[in-house]
Amino acid sequence: MKAAFCSRTLAILALAHAGFASAQDDGMPILTLNDDESFNFDILTGLGQMANDGADVNPVLEVAKKIKPGDRDSYTKAWFDLANETKAKALDPEYASDPVNVRATWFSASNYFRRADVYNRADWDDPRINNYWDEQRAAFDKAIAALPVPAERVEIPRDDFNVSGIWYSAQSNENHVERLPTIILTQGYDAAQEDLYSTIVAPALARGYNVFSFEGPGQPTPRREQGVGFIPDWERTVTPVVDYLLSKKAVFIDTKRLVLYGHSFGGYLGARAAAFEPRLSALLLNGGVWDAYQAYTAYLPSDLLTLLESGDKEAFDKAMDELRSDPETSTTITWGLEQGLWAFKMKSPYNFFQSFKNYTLKGGIADRINMPVWIADGEYEDLMAGQSQLVKDALGEWAELHTFNGTAGFHCQTGAPQELGRVMFAWLDKTFNNS
Ligand SMILES: *[C@@H]1O[C@H](CO)[C@@H](O)[C@H](O)[C@H]1NC(C)=O
Ligand SMILES: *[C@@H]1O[C@H](CO)[C@@H](O)[C@H](O)[C@H]1NC(C)=O
Ligand SMILES: *[C@@H]1O[C@H](CO)[C@@H](O)[C@H](O)[C@H]1NC(C)=O
Ligand SMILES: *[C@@H]1O[C@H](CO)[C@@H](O)[C@H](O)[C@H]1NC(C)=O
Numbered sequence: 001m002k003a004a005f006c007s008r009t010l011a012i013l014a015l016a017h018a019g020f021a022s023a024q025d026d027g028m029p030i031l032t033l034n035d036d037e038s039f040n041f042d043i044l045t046g047l048g049q050m051a052n053d054g055a056d057v058n059p060v061l062e063v064a065k066k067i068k069p070g071d072r073d074s075y076t077k078a079w080f081d082l083a084n085e086t087k088a089k090a091l092d093p094e095y096a097s098d099p100v101n102v103r104a105t106w107f108s109a110s111n112y113f114r115r116a117d118v119y120n121r122a123d124w125d126d127p128r129i130n131n132y133w134d135e136q137r138a139a140f141d142k143a144i145a146a147l148p149v150p151a152e153r154v155e156i157p158r159d160d161f162n163v164s165g166i167w168y169s170a171q172s173n174e175n176h177v178e179r180l181p182t183i184i185l186t187q188g189y190d191a192a193q194e195d196l197y198s199t200i201v202a203p204a205l206a207r208g209y210n211v212f213s214f215e216g217p218g219q220p221t222p223r224r225e226q227g228v229g230f231i232p233d234w235e236r237t238v239t240p241v242v243d244y245l246l247s248k249k250a251v252f253i254d255t256k257r258l259v260l261y262g263h264s265f266g267g268y269l270g271a272r273a274a275a276f277e278p279r280l281s282a283l284l285l286n287g288g289v290w291d292a293y294q295a296y297t298a299y300l301p302s303d304l305l306t307l308l309e310s311g312d313k314e315a316f317d318k319a320m321d322e323l324r325s326d327p328e329t330s331t332t333i334t335w336g337l338e339q340g341l342w343a344f345k346m347k348s349p350y351n352f353f354q355s356f357k358n359y360t361l362k363g364g365i366a367d368r369i370n371m372p373v374w375i376a377d378g379e380y381e382d383l384m385a386g387q388s389q390l391v392k393d394a395l396g397e398w399a400e401l402h403t404f405n406g407t408a409g410f411h412c413q414t415g416a417p418q419e420l421g422r423v424m425f426a427w428l429d430k431t432f433n434n435s
Contacts, residue, residue, distance in 0.1 A: 028380070029407050030415070033061075036069035038331035041414065043067070045195070046079070046115045048415045053104040053143070054111045054198035059086070063115075070331060072119040080132070083112035087139065099146045106143035107197065110136045114192055119331075121338040133224055140194045144168075154212075156240050161228045163237050164221045165214035165244075166193060169252055170205055181257030181432065182249075183284075184241055185213040186234070186273070188264030190339050192220045196263065199417040207425055210252050214241055216269075218343045229345025232358040238273035246279070257281055257432050264412050267375075267384070268292055268359050271391065275361075275368035282431055283369065284424060286376040286412055287384055288391030288401075290366075292359035295387050313350040320349035366394040373399040374427045376420070379409030400427065 033043040047060045059082050066078040089095065090105040113136035120128045144151035149172045156163040171177065183204050185196050193213040201211045215221050216237035218230030238260060245253055260277070261284040262270020268289035274280055289295060297305055307316045323329055324337055337349060346352045373395055377388035392401040402423055403409075408416035 029409075033064040034067055034069060036067075036331050038335055039067050039069065039075055041411075042075070042115055042118055044410075044415045045191075046111055048417055049107075049111045049195070049198035051417050052198040052202035053107040055108050072331070076116050076119055076128075079112055079116035083109055083116055083132075083135065086112055087135070090139070090142070103143050103146040106139045106146070110139035110143060110194060111198075113139060114195060118190075118339075119335060121335075121342045124342060130224055133220065136192070136194065137221070140197075144197075154244070156214075156244050158236065158240055161217050161222060161226050163214050163216055163240055164193075164225070165212055165241065167249065168201055168205060168211040168213075170208070171210075171252060176251050179254040180208055180210050180252060181259065181428070182210040182212065182245065182253050183259045183261055184238065184245070185211060185261050185263065186238070186266040186270050187213075187215060187219055188262070188266040188269070189343065190220075191264070199420070200261070200263075203417065203421040203425070210249070212241060212245060212249075218345070223343060223345070227345070230343055230355075232272065232355075234269040234273040235276035238270075238277050242277060242279050255279070255281075259284060259428065262286065265289065265292075267388075267391075268361070271361055271369060271373075272359075272365060274371065274373075275365045278370070280371055282371055282428065283373045284376075284428075285373065285388070285391065286420075286424075287378070287381060288375045288388035289359070289384055290361055290387050290390035290394065293353070293356040294360075295384050296356055297353065298385075308350065308353055313348065316350045316353075317348050361391065361394065366391070369395060369398065371398065372431045374424065374431075375399055375401045376413070376424070377401060377403045378411060378413065379403065379405040381409075381411055383411060402427070 032040055034040040043060065043064045046055055047057065049055045050057060063078040063082055066074060068074040086105060086109040090102065090109055095101040095105065113132050117128070117132040117136070120126050120132070141153070144166070149170055151166050151168040154165040154167055156165060171180070185193065185200060187193050187196065193215050196213055201213060204211050214237065216231070216234065217223070217228035222228050242258070246255065258280055259282045260270050260274055260280050262268070263286055267285040267287050270283060271285055271288070274283045297308065300308065304316070304319060307319060320337065324334055340352055341347065341349065344352050344355060346355070375388050375392055388401055392399045404413055404419065408419035413420040
């Protein structure tokens with residue numbers, strides 16, 4: 001059976017196991033939270049943010065209990081109700097004078113609204129797409145305003161889009177005594193920069209880093225606010241971010257320790273950007289993506305792959321539409337397609353798959369990456385299976401590949417942020433002390 005938790009970032013690949021995909025009988029090392037592998041992963045994503053104020057355990061387990069496998073309405077309602085209840089607690093004046101309450105309650109409400117948003121992509125005009133997002137963002141902004149040093153939303157205008165970022169530092173504008181190492185975080189196919197707060201931003205701040213997270217075209221906030229779909233040449237986002245940091249935040253930043261981290265499909269985006277951004281000192285890829293078309297078409301059943309490669313757009317689109325509307329099709333597949341079409345801003349599955357040909361490190365891109373690179377892979381990674389090794393092979397001595405096994409072996413170490421932090425920050429310490 002395919003790995004139960006991994007089929008997320010680009011879940012189209014689960015096409016290989018069309019039909020109801022069960023997460024129950026899978027030989028996985030942890031307890032399953034829902035018999036629907038896609039819901040199971042989403043619940044684990046919500047629960048995994050518990051590490052730094054982003055969730056509480058039992059409310060999430062209650063949500064897990066309410067969600068019926070394959071029933072998206074039950075999924076959305078369970079998360080929305082929890083989000084709305086948590087928001088009511090955050091608004092209760094009884095608790096509002098304590099900034100620790102304010103922070104934890106709003107961070108949690110924000111996470112729960114994001115989880116409730118996941119399956120609302122079938123109809124691009126569904127008002128929940130923006131309504132739930134406005135809720136998650138308003139909640140998140142209240143939380144980051146209550147940090148010891150409030151974080152700051154930043155819009156970096158480009159000619160044809162804005163990069164939407166957040167600057168976090170333990171030092172304030174009034175009180176900066178030291179230039180610190182800085183991590184730039186780029187997200188992937190579907191999740192939000194806000195999803196990285198509990199799992200990466202807070203652990204980095206605690207270790208003395210500044211953090212700049214951002215989203216570019218195709219990612220949740222720019223896709224909604226600016227109507228822009230994904231672009232392959234991600235240096236168009238990262239280079240303006242580096243320009244911004246080295247001009248507006250220069251007093252905070254140790255320019256010899258400026259790191260880019262790419263999460264999930266961000267493993268492609270980050271590597272592509274690093275190839276064109278020599279001011280970076282190190283690159284973290286969680287995980288590696290060598291060639292998106294190769295990675296994702298590998299999971300197509302052979303008849304669909306033949307149809308795709310035949311160039312028969314009409315026939316391929318028809319076959320994919322049939323698959324999507326078939327009640328036997330797994331949640332993972334329907335979700336992956338609907339999320340992808342929305343994020344890439346395409347109506348045709350054929351065009352969507354073809355566009356992956358531009359998301360590649362082949363053709364000399366990887367050769368341009370001249371900095372230490374850490375690549376994470378997972379024992380249960382099957383979405384981008386084998387891709388991290390290909391990136392490692394192309395980068396040779398520049399790269400170190402770490403394979404997470406056992407309970408940390410899921411896509412992006414979901415549910416095991418402590419293990420991710422231990423290994424990744426130890427590598428950074430080693431890399432910077434050696435250089
Ligand atoms: C959200 O919670 C409030 C109470 O805080 C309630 O009045 C409202 O009906 C709830 N909204 C929905 C859509 O359930
Ligand atoms: C980009 O950000 C600027 C503020 O810096 C804002 O005025 C503008 O409306 C934004 N553009 C888009 C497309 O959101
Ligand atoms: C790849 O990118 C080029 C240049 O932006 C564009 O012209 C082409 O249409 C893209 N290919 C696909 C298959 O999307
Ligand atoms: C995970 O397992 C693989 C295969 O046995 C091994 O090569 C790798 O070193 C293991 N990773 C860790 C962190 O132990």
